[in-house]
Amino acid sequence: MASFVKTGRKIVAIGWNYSCGPLCSVSGAKPLLKHAKELNSPLPEKPLFFLKPTSSYLQQPGAIEVPEGTVVHHEIELGVVIGKTGRNIPQSAANSFISGYVLALDMTARNLQFEAKDKGHPWTVAKGFDTFTPVGDFIPPSKIKDYNNLQLTLKVDGKVTQDGSTSEMIFRIPKLISFVSSVMRLEEGDVILTGTPEGVGPVVPGQIVEGTLADGTTKETISSFRFPVVGRPAFDSDQ
């Protein structure tokens, strides 16, 4: 399903899905919720998700747009591309619905998101501006040995800001597919963004954002992308 950017009908993004690294689970101590914690959000008991419009997809050689008046944060994520229609998908069948993967960013206007949360308003605008879902190339399943053992790294102007492992996910991919499909039917070309590790932060016009997905053991790069950041002027819809 390499054409999901053009034909896909929805992007489902999971929120607050990263705990701390492998060391925490080895020690048996209660995991620190690094990303959830850095945003002062309590641990979810079930997956939290929201929609990003497919109009927000961005591919190279495009640029990420920061709308005037917004503080935009990067959130690097592993995306799962859905291969066939299903609803109420049991976890045991979840993998059969995956046609591939993609490296993605869930760009977020953080100031607007905080405002929306305070007022109990939708997150739609904060998450849905044009270019707010930069993606790399479609990754066929043969390139992913174990989706629970992948490294996500994000650099801004060459400096590493996010560097986490998919092993830190609170809710695993089969649970995410099952849970989302129990609300909304999944269809071929849909993409599920599976959450982001700690280290989110702002990007501003003029900066360069680079993301990498690598095998957790061999450290071999599976996918990468590079996007410049530009400004988007305000538009007066009252004209």
Place this chain on the structure above:
Amino acid sequence: MASFVHAGKKIVAIGRNFAKHAKELGNAVPEKPMFFLKPTSSYVQQPGAIEVPEGTTVHHELELGVVIGKTGRNIPQSAANSFISGYVLALDMTARNLQDEAKKKGHPWTVAKGFDTFTPVGDFIPPSKIKDYNNLQLTLKVDGKVTQDGSTSEMIFRIPKLISFVSSVMRLEEGDVILTGTPEGVGPVVPGQIVEGTLADGTTKEPISSFRFPVVGRPAFDSDQ
């Protein structure tokens, strides 16, 4: 764009666009349009049924939908009408208890608005059938009893403003649908009931479009199995 149900890429729903509806839910009238997304997987057409998921209180919200005919962003109000390919009568079904919970916690509205069958729609209405979109009557009946009966003249933000504002955030594309808000009178539906909606000319009262959907239950699904 009669195939928007199958080919459309998004449904953008405007909230609190009728003053009395905002009031009946205890909400302030917004200073700019508030909107959210419903997934296209939520479309249902006749002869389908509206599903009420176990554990939810589901409300009907009858709305006029605008179908977009071409791609655009930062669309000035003066050009907005040229982006309309037609209209559709629709329901923005809402799991009200889940929405109230989400609002309290500052969580997304996505689940409350996004269950399968939560966007029932009638047939595509070509522009020739709508003389003035500011003069249409929206009427909703549950089991034959009128619950919603309002005019699009009550909209706080008009269609050109909605198209312009939404397009200043997210590019609009052919087949997208904008649900333009609901009048007062929202309320629950339960399995076994019949929901009927009508769109009529505000002056002649002649029906332009109508639909009828039965309501059924949707059992809970345990995603932890």
